[in-house]
Amino acid sequence: MKIAHLKLYHHPATRSARVKWMLHEVVGDAFEVEKVALYDGVQYGADFLALNPNHCVPVLEITWEGGEVQRMIESAAMVAFLADAYPEKGLAPPPGASPQRADYLQMLHFGATSMDVMLSQVRIHEHMLPAAQRDARTVARYRSKFAQEAEPQLARRLEENPYICGDAFTAADCLVAYDVFWARGYGLCRDEIFRRYLSTVSKRPAFASAFADAREFSPVVPEDKPLATLFTG
Secondary structure, eight states: OOEEEEEEEEOTTSTHHHHHHHHHHHHTTOSEEEEOOGGGTGGGSHHHHTTOTTOOSOEEEEEETTSOEEEEOOHHHHHHHHHHHOGGGOOSOOSSSOHHHHHHHHHHHIIIIIIHHHHHHHHIIIIISOGGGOOHHHHHHHHHHIIIIIHHHHHHHHHHOSBTTBSSOOHHHHHHHHHHHHHHHTTOSOSHHHHHHHHHHTTSHHHHHHTTTGGGOOSSOOTTSTHHHHOOO
C-alpha cells in the first residue's frame, strides 16, 4: 500500500523535531506541518485529544492511497516506520535477522527510551513543574545516571565510527543525535566526541530544515501560560 500524504503535528525543538528531521530525509519537503501551541495548552482540548490521548506531540497522520487515514503517536515508531517505508533512502538495515538490524534497533530504542527518560526527568524538574513540585534529588539522580551510564556508551561508539551505528547515517541517529543536543542544553555530553558527532549530523540538509524553527522553543514554561497549571508530568 502506498502513502498518499503525510502530516506532522509539531512543536519546535521537541520530540516532534526528530520526526520532522526524518520526514525531510525521506520525502524532502513533501509533507504538511501543523504547529501545536503546547504552552497555550491546546493539546488538552477535545480536538487534539481525539488525535492523541496522551496530549503531546508528535502526531504523524498518514493518508494511504485508498483514502484511509491512520495516526501514529510514538516518535520512535514514526522514525522506524519512515525508514522502512522508504528503503531506497538507505536509512536502516533491511528488516530481518542480521547483526546490523539488531544493533540499529537497539540504539534507536536506547535513544527513545533510556536517554529520553533521564533527560525528561531533568527538564520536568528544572523547567516545567511549578517550583513547589520540583525535586532537586530527582534532577541530581538523573543527571548523574546520564553522565555515568549513557555518555560512556555513546562515546565508545563514536570513538570508533562517525555515526551511532557505524560509518553510515541511519534513522537511529535522528533519535540519538536529538537527545545529545538536548543533553548539551543541560550541560551534559560536553566532551569533544559529542561536538564532533553533532557537527557531522548537522551538516545534513534535512537536519537544517528540521531545526530551522528551533529558536521558537523556550525550555522554560512561562508562569502565565496555561501549560504551567495543566502539566501533570
